[in-house]
Amino acid sequence: MEPRSKLSTQFMRLRGDGVSFTILVGANADLYNLPVGLSRAVILFGPAPDGESFLGDETLLMAPVFLEPGDPRVRSDMPAWQTDDWARGARSGYARRGVRALSVVDGLLRYLADHPALADLQVVDLVGQGAGAELLRRHAARSAGGPGRLRLRYRLQQASE
Secondary structure (H helix, E strand, O other): OOOHHHOEEEEEEEEEOOEEEEEEEEEOOOOOOOOOOOOEEEEEEOOOOOOHHHOOOOEEEEEEEOEOOOOOOOOOOOEEOOOOHHHHOOEOOEEOOOOEHHHHHHHHHHHHHHOHHHOOOOEEEEEEEOHHHHHHHHHHHHOOOOOOOOEEEEEEEOOOO
């Protein structure tokens, strides 16, 4: 599997806050055709390290992209937040309005819990740095654990100066 610097950006359809929406996710595998046997998942939030220290042969690495209103990749079904509003768990105010950033985290976790190729997946590492760590702190404070069989491990890192 590839490090973060070699992730391919893919569109991913999720559901949350009573609506369907699309986000961009960098991943080291095709999210719609996952290889069987992946035993670990790592989701990177914010300007986290390139992910190489989290990788193994059977590791799925994902990194959601929280878009801003002026980004040319924004489509009408994609939530967009003013700079770092997503880190506070705020609702998107542009394009696909009303989607909480926390719902993006929950949607990614549901995807991992429900995907048939990930039947052996037990633990998901949620890694955040800077604004990503802020979002994950909020998620951990309100979360009762992962969906289904998944156990969540939060790894919050200080921003590099």
